[in-house]
Amino acid sequence: MSEQPSTAPDNRDTPEELLASVAALRRRTRTARHAYWLPLLLFGLLLAIAAPLYVESGESPGMRAARDNPALTGLGGVFLERSAALGWYWLVALIGGYLLSLLWYRWHGARVGVHTPTRGYVIAGIVGTLVGLVLPIMLRYLLLNTATAISNGTGWVTTPLLGIADRGMAPHLVIAIGLLVLARLERSRGLAAVAVAFAAAVVLVNVYFQTANLQTGDVNHYSFLLAALLPAPILLAGGIIALFTTGKRSS
Numbered sequence: 001m002s003e004q005p006s007t008a009p010d011n012r013d014t015p016e017e018l019l020a021s022v023a024a025l026r027r028r029t030r031t032a033r034h035a036y037w038l039p040l041l042l043f044g045l046l047l048a049i050a051a052p053l054y055v056e057s058g059e060s061p062g063m064r065a066a067r068d069n070p071a072l073t074g075l076g077g078v079f080l081e082r083s084a085a086l087g088w089y090w091l092v093a094l095i096g097g098y099l100l101s102l103l104w105y106r107w108h109g110a111r112v113g114v115h116t117p118t119r120g121y122v123i124a125g126i127v128g129t130l131v132g133l134v135l136p137i138m139l140r141y142l143l144l145n146t147a148t149a150i151s152n153g154t155g156w157v158t159t160p161l162l163g164i165a166d167r168g169m170a171p172h173l174v175i176a177i178g179l180l181v182l183a184r185l186e187r188s189r190g191l192a193a194v195a196v197a198f199a200a201a202v203v204l205v206n207v208y209f210q211t212a213n214l215q216t217g218d219v220n221h222y223s224f225l226l227a228a229l230l231p232a233p234i235l236l237a238g239g240i241i242a243l244f245t246t247g248k249r250s251s
Contacts, residue, residue: 034246035108035116036182036191039101040239043175046093047232053086054168054224074133077168080224090171091129098125098178116185124181128174136165164206169227172202175235190245194238201231 072087075094080086102122109115139162164170179195205226 034186034188034242035105036179036186036188037239037242037246038104039097039179039182040191040194040235040242042097042100042239043179044232044235044239046097047172047175047228047235050086050089050093051225051228051232053082053089054080054228056081056224072133074136074165075129075168075171077170078136078166080168083168086168090168091133094125094129094171094174098122098129101125118182118185121178121182121185125174125178128177129171132165132170132174135170136162139165160203160206160210163210164202167206167209167224167227169202169206172227172231173199176202190242191238194234194242197238198231198234201234205230 072091073083074087075090076083076085076087099122102118105116105118139158164173176195176199179191179198183189183192183195208226
């Protein structure tokens, strides 16, 4: 009696199908690991909460420099009336925000079973905060002799950086650098786009103040609010979009 050929289906996958399955699994794993919506919303809210500290109280405060170099001027700026309060606020907000992000990623990783290595992100944030404290002092030292700065070819870098720091936007750069590091760790183009747009907004605000040639009396109560109100919506909108996108993909 001759054997009948087997009619059982062949469950063996082709190499192309195996590669496609691996690629799909990798995409699902990466999607499950993404949790950057919380840092975006967190730092966006911290920027919005800081807005009242950027409001001047005098009738015509003008562009001023601090007389007594208040504490934490590097984070609070020297052109702002509430420089000391703003510096202390950002010191607590930046360190607390990065540590809270670390706890969030650890909790999220334990829940989904996929962990994002966020140590580099937190280190970048803490180091950036410390650099923000001392960077304005170093920049003023470099620019003390304008001719030296120009001859060294560093004026085009040091002058804008000092302008950003003096207007209380050094914390913005710390946030932007941290988000760029996190985008690299998350391998997220979306987060990288938000971080670049945020950094561009910070630069745009600084360029406006540098090119407007504002004099004493030109700056009103709310002029420096630009430093908080223009970049903050970028983080908030990016966080909301990321939250809904991640939820949709997970479902």
